[in-house]
Amino acid sequence: MKFVINRDLLLLNLTYVSRALSTKTPMPVLTGIKIEAYENSVFLTASNNEISIQTIIKDKRQVRIEENGIVVVPGKYFIEIIRKIEAREVDFSTFEENIVKILADRSNFTLNALEKDNYPLISFADSETVVHMDVGNLKSIIRKTTFATSLSETRVILTGVSFVADDRKLEVIATDSFRLAKKYLINDVEFPKINAVIPSKSLDELNRIIDENETPIEIHFSPSKALFKYKNILFQTRLIDGSFPNTSNLIPVDFLTSIKFNKNEIIAAIERASLFTSLDSFCIIKFTLNSDKTIEIASTTNEIGAVKEEVIPLACSNVLHFQIAFSSKYILDAIKSMDSTEITIHFTGEIKPFIITGDYDVNLTQLILPVRVS
Amino acid sequence: MKFVINRDLLLLNLTYVSRALSTKTPMPVLTGIKIEAYENSVFLTASNNEISIQTIIKDKRQVRIEENGIVVVPGKYFIEIIRKIEAREVDFSTFEENIVKILADRSNFTLNALEKDNYPLISFADSETVVHMDVGNLKSIIRKTTFATSLSETRVILTGVSFVADDRKLEVIATDSFRLAKKYLINDVEFPKINAVIPSKSLDELNRIIDENETPIEIHFSPSKALFKYKNILFQTRLIDGSFPNTSNLIPVDFLTSIKFNKNEIIAAIERASLFTSLDSFCIIKFTLNSDKTIEIASTTNEIGAVKEEVIPLACSNVLHFQIAFSSKYILDAIKSMDSTEITIHFTGEIKPFIITGDYDVNLTQLILPVRVS
Numbered sequence: 180m181k182f183v184i185n186r187d188l189l190l191l192n193l194t195y196v197s198r199a200l201s202t203k204t205p206m207p208v209l210t211g212i213k214i215e216a217y218e219n220s221v222f223l224t225a226s227n228n229e230i231s232i233q234t235i236i237k238d239k240r241q242v243r244i245e246e247n248g249i250v251v252v253p254g255k256y257f258i259e260i261i262r263k264i265e266a267r268e269v270d271f272s273t274f275e276e277n278i279v280k281i282l283a284d285r286s287n288f289t290l291n292a293l294e295k296d297n298y299p300l301i302s303f304a305d306s307e308t309v310v311h312m313d314v315g316n317l318k319s320i321i322r323k324t325t326f327a328t329s330l331s332e333t334r335v336i337l338t339g340v341s342f343v344a345d346d347r348k349l350e351v352i353a354t355d356s357f358r359l360a361k362k363y364l365i366n367d368v369e370f371p372k373i374n375a376v377i378p379s380k381s382l383d384e385l386n387r388i389i390d391e392n393e394t395p396i397e398i399h400f401s402p403s404k405a406l407f408k409y410k411n412i413l414f415q416t417r418l419i420d421g422s423f424p425n426t427s428n429l430i431p432v433d434f435l436t437s438i439k440f441n442k443n444e445i446i447a448a449i450e451r452a453s454l455f456t457s458l459d460s461f462c463i464i465k466f467t468l469n470s471d472k473t474i475e476i477a478s479t480t481n482e483i484g485a486v487k488e489e490v491i492p493l494a495c496s497n498v499l500h501f502q503i504a505f506s507s508k509y510i511l512d513a514i515k516s517m518d519s520t521e522i523t524i525h526f527t528g529e530i531k532p533f534i535i536t537g538d539y540d541v542n543l544t545q546l547i548l549p550v551r552v553s
Numbered sequence: 554m555k556f557v558i559n560r561d562l563l564l565l566n567l568t569y570v571s572r573a574l575s576t577k578t579p580m581p582v583l584t585g586i587k588i589e590a591y592e593n594s595v596f597l598t599a600s601n602n603e604i605s606i607q608t609i610i611k612d613k614r615q616v617r618i619e620e621n622g623i624v625v626v627p628g629k630y631f632i633e634i635i636r637k638i639e640a641r642e643v644d645f646s647t648f649e650e651n652i653v654k655i656l657a658d659r660s661n662f663t664l665n666a667l668e669k670d671n672y673p674l675i676s677f678a679d680s681e682t683v684v685h686m687d688v689g690n691l692k693s694i695i696r697k698t699t700f701a702t703s704l705s706e707t708r709v710i711l712t713g714v715s716f717v718a719d720d721r722k723l724e725v726i727a728t729d730s731f732r733l734a735k736k737y738l739i740n741d742v743e744f745p746k747i748n749a750v751i752p753s754k755s756l757d758e759l760n761r762i763i764d765e766n767e768t769p770i771e772i773h774f775s776p777s778k779a780l781f782k783y784k785n786i787l788f789q790t791r792l793i794d795g796s797f798p799n800t801s802n803l804i805p806v807d808f809l810t811s812i813k814f815n816k817n818e819i820i821a822a823i824e825r826a827s828l829f830t831s832l833d834s835f836c837i838i839k840f841t842l843n844s845d846k847t848i849e850i851a852s853t854t855n856e857i858g859a860v861k862e863e864v865i866p867l868a869c870s871n872v873l874h875f876q877i878a879f880s881s882k883y884i885l886d887a888i889k890s891m892d893s894t895e896i897t898i899h900f901t902g903e904i905k906p907f908i909i910t911g912d913y914d915v916n917l918t919q920l921i922l923p924v925r926v927s
Binding site: 253256259260264265279285288448450454483485486487489491 | 634637639653659821824858859861862864865
């Protein structure tokens with residue numbers, strides 16, 4: 180195996196696949212990156228048990244293959260080498276089956292390869308169940324939902340994000356059972372039938388790789404995995420088994436009052452009001468609508484002190500005396516996920532779930548359960 | 554106690570004193586910031602057992618005192634409050650002796666004060682043993698020496714930096730017994746007699762506060778402490794007891810060969826050559842001068858692989874076959890502390906200490922002990 184490759188391009192592609200590199204693993208070979216040279220292309224593959232990523236480099240001006248072959252290099256060291264090399268080109272070759280030689284300018288590295296026969300066979304097969312969308316749309320879906328998934332493994336299904344498509348609608352839902360984020364897309368053409376739960380972590384990793392909003396991305400759904408095809412990158416994640424809870428009746432439609440705020444102003448007030456609260460106690464704050472249409476956001480922590488914030492809303496559909504308590508962390512997560520400069524909180528009752536919407540956040544609903552306080 | 558103060562100025566001064574704030578301490582009151590209002594000034598004080606910092610705010614356009622007093626506020630919370638406040642002015646007052654009220658725009662905080670009678674009496678007294686210098690000079694001394702101090706508490710004296718002044722010379726030395734950094738200043742006027750060891754951590758904290766290179770700074774040396782006076786800030790640190798080792802005969806003056814390098818080129822080559830070495834083994838690399846005047850920097854780690862870097866020096870005073878091994882971490886620390894674009898390594902023998910100098914790093918010597926390898 181022998182090829183000469185542009186250093187910057189190699190590093191960029193290594194950065195992509197490194198997102199799937201295992202650190203702690205019962206399979207040591209998965210700490211490696213599989214490098215294959217054939218058909219005038221170099222393939223880089225990395226995998227942990229959740230995600231597998233493959234990139235293909237085949238631009239003849241950037242890579243020149245002199246001898247085909249397969250090798251698995253120690254991922255961390257190989258990336259560090261390429262990162263530290265300043266040369267324009269890297270000369271990569273193998274000898275004695277399991278020794279890798281890397282030459283660049285006046286640098287000469289030899290690196291012990293991992294046993295390539297141990298590397299698992301990973302299929303990046305297409306599926307007939309394909310969704311096409313813009314990267315920008317997918318990034319927006321990820322950013323507005325994954326934060327609401329559960330971090331606890333007690334109900335594994337809630338660590339994932341539900342993708343359900345039918346007819347011309349794709350509905351994406353995340354919930355940790357205390358809050359829920361729901362975003363949907365309406366398409367011009369029919370979606371294939373989809374009912375899949377994608378691990379939240381996989382989506383967050385994918386979001387770090389995809390960056391060009393206008394670029395198209397394909398999502399291939401198979402029974403146990405989803406494959407994202409983007410530029411020269413194949414990003415594959417396993418799906419979570421099980422059925423996602425039915426949340427269709429959870430979201431209220433009749434409201435006691437809807438209150439509109441300037442987004443940055445309400446964020447700042449809530450952040451100040453929760454300065455003395457602690458994560459242990461879910462950062463509970465009290466929200467009071469007064470009959471003079473002012474809002475008070477307050478919290479008290481006996482040992483430390485108390486905060487009272489007064490906020491004047493932009494609008495209030497129904498002025499009544501109303502008090503509710505909820506987690507400041509949950510509401511901040513929800514509001515910060517929005518792109519709108521003005522957001523509206525719709526309340527249904529003092530101990531009933533409430534929702535948050537934004538004028539520019541089309542088809543997005545953030546729902547939060549309040550807490551009972553004395 | 555009651556005053557109104559400019560929010561930005563208060564936050565800036567809190568950031569300064571926060572460098573001395575205790576987190577874990579047997580004296581809970583030291584997690585607090587002492588605030589005093591008198592003589593038309595506000596004094597902020599924080600202290601851990603090593604460092605005490607006091608700032609004085611007395612600009613009448615920025616602070617308006619309505620009632621004198623003393624209070625100790627919980628440091629972390631108070632800083633967070635002021636950081637999160639967006640108002641231009643903050644209204645600070647106390648009531649019922651130990652309750653602090655902070656008003657800013659529509660925010661209203663009450664904060665439980667700490668018991669002010671428990672706060673230790675800290676004297677920031679001047680001394681007659683004063684050194685005057687520019688902040689730029691002091692920052693340069695700190696940056697070029699503190700990294701060479703010991704991290705281990707087994708010989709506490711080596712965790713400090715020695716300041717010795719006599720006649721018109723101030724000599725500053727740090728060593729962990731494997732390497733040594735020495736910088737001296739020659740003054741136009743006489744220095745007072747000084748022989749003090751300042752904790753390295755204190756100097757690093759000070760370096761984060763002082764930033765205006767042209768500003769003068771005063772250092773007041775007392776038997777057990779040093780006080781730095783800079784702008785409106787008093788920064789005081791305890792000194793380390795004991796006598797610093799005599800290192801005057803350690804630095805070689807006759808050299809076998811002196812080799813000059815481009816600084817960035819040698820740094821890059823050493824960084825690549827030590828990619829496979831581990832911190833546990835002190836990152837040992839081998840340095841070979843060949844008779845064709847090329848340099849080879851190499852390391853081998855059996856499990857991972859090997860690196861060879863060839864470097865062509867800018868100059869070499871004496872071409873001979875020469876090989877030496879040393880810690881790449883130590884030499885990188887030393888070279889990176891230098892401002893020169895060209896640096897020279899002066900060797901005295903294959904198992905003898907060597908020194909590094911730079912044309913623009915006047916009166917600076919970095920010394921490193923080699924290691925014996927097979």
